[in-house]
Amino acid sequence: LGLPHSSGPYSATYDSRWDVMSGGRYNDQSFGTSIGTHTIAYHKAELGWIAPDRKFLPVMPSTQRVLLERSALPTQSGGFLTAEISMLADTNHFYTIESRRFAGYDGRLPGEAVILHRVIPSLDDRNAQIVDDDNNLNPNDAGAMWTAGETFTDSLNGLTVSVESATGTGHIATITRGWRLTVKVAGNGRITASSAIDCPGACTTLLGARGSTVTLTASPAAGETFGGWSGGECSGTGSCVVTMNGHRDVTAAFGRQVVIASDGTRRYGISGYPYTDTLTASGGNGPLSWSVSAGSLPNGITLNAATGVISGTPGTEGTFSFTATATSSGVSTTKAFGFSVYAPLVIVSTPTRRSAIVGEAYSDRLVATGGPVPTIWALTSGSFPAGVTFDPATATLSGVPSVEGTFAFSVTARSDTLSASRQFSFSVYRPLSIASDSARRNGVMGAAYTDTLLSAGGPNAITWTISFGALPQGLTLDPATGIVAGFPAESGRFTFTVSSRADAIVASKTLGVTITRPTLVLASVMDQVLGAGSALNTDESRFLDLQGNRNGRSDIGDARAWLLSSGLSAANIAKLLSGERISLPATPEIQAKP
16 A cells, blocks of 8 residues: 554554554454454545545634544444644644444454544654553553543643543544633632633633733632632732643632731740740631741741641740741731740849948849849848838839848849749948057067957958058068068058958058167177177077078178167277277167176
């Protein structure tokens, strides 16, 4: 016949039992042996064996119910022997659709069904390839047979073939050309479109121009709201523009307006403590679902999508902003919320407060951290000294105490529903003063000296310091005991100011002390330095060393320095040391003989 082979959509040439040109030869009991099946409809049309009026050529767009009659032993009663469908995506290709039944040479077909071929005329061979839906390399099984209840769809080319039933001589099928736009309406509303669609409910239309656009507009019924689009590459609540490059299904959701009733400022949480709060909404046509659509909840807190319950244990302090979305039957609404997490409320002030002084102005403030503000304070037990009051707004103790004593009290700090309590005490003392006389005990240079300074009033823990002037060289002040002690290393009148501090209370006083020089016997000094014996006591020896080189022992240099400081001239000192007799000056510091 000079016809090309047909086959499955695979590489094999002789794999199709639907065409004598591709299936080889096999036995048929009715027509003897080595008899093949019929040629496919495409080949019969090429040979001119199918009259034009028996070839179905659907227009675009259209939906038509047709009788496809078997090509083996066809009747003369009408019906189509084939349908030829152009491919819009590639106008050089087309589909053929035919009914194959067990009749005549087709008695040994793989089955009875509607068969589709994709025809590519430009190919030299195998230009008609069977449509095998399961792509399993076998064009002779059920994947290539379209039977009653099955539908073939090529959305790209706007073709749908639905096999309805088998007849005595063929099959009845509905062939749709064009692109189906199906609009579904959920809830109460209407859809209008640029292609004159009007959908009070679901509606479907066919469009014949591939790539054309349809603009859909949603109008909710009274008391309803439009929730948005889904499908057809549409979303949101504005107009929906559908591009018809294939079948499109679009749903418009209408419903009663959803209103979030919860206040925008939610109950605060406390870090480390369990938290629960519930968002509420009204309206909608069904169950509500919740989500956080913007912002975030604190770490450790989640929103239950089904109940709107916010719960968990927050772990991070701070202020958090988030937007909650409530959705019912496709209708959504949003609301912004603020949510704060605070540290636990704690009174951080130390239990023992600053001391007060009778008759002097006093002020002290208690401090709490955590919790929301403001914090309100209250005295819950105990009392304050006369003259001192407590301000609950500022947590300040203030006034002029008039009595001494130690006072214990408890306060409670409240911040909204949070509270914290703590016990405190503070003491009121008489004013701090230095009780010691201004004129202190006199001392002798080189001799051991001790004096104790005394204070009155104030707390017991006193710290002493020299705040102005200085003690004589060799004396020191013990800051803990107030004892002045040491060995004076210089003589004269010394004036200095001492300060005693108790807590934050300070008292000062100016004191004076006189350090005199001792009277030494000249003969004893000379015996001491010349090695004739230890004629001086310890204090006298220390004084003599302080007059000289301060090397810890008495020597000629110490004696010479003492004599000079006592008014003796250098010449007389030289005579004295050489053994000559001299006249001593009239000074109380040098005694000639004991």
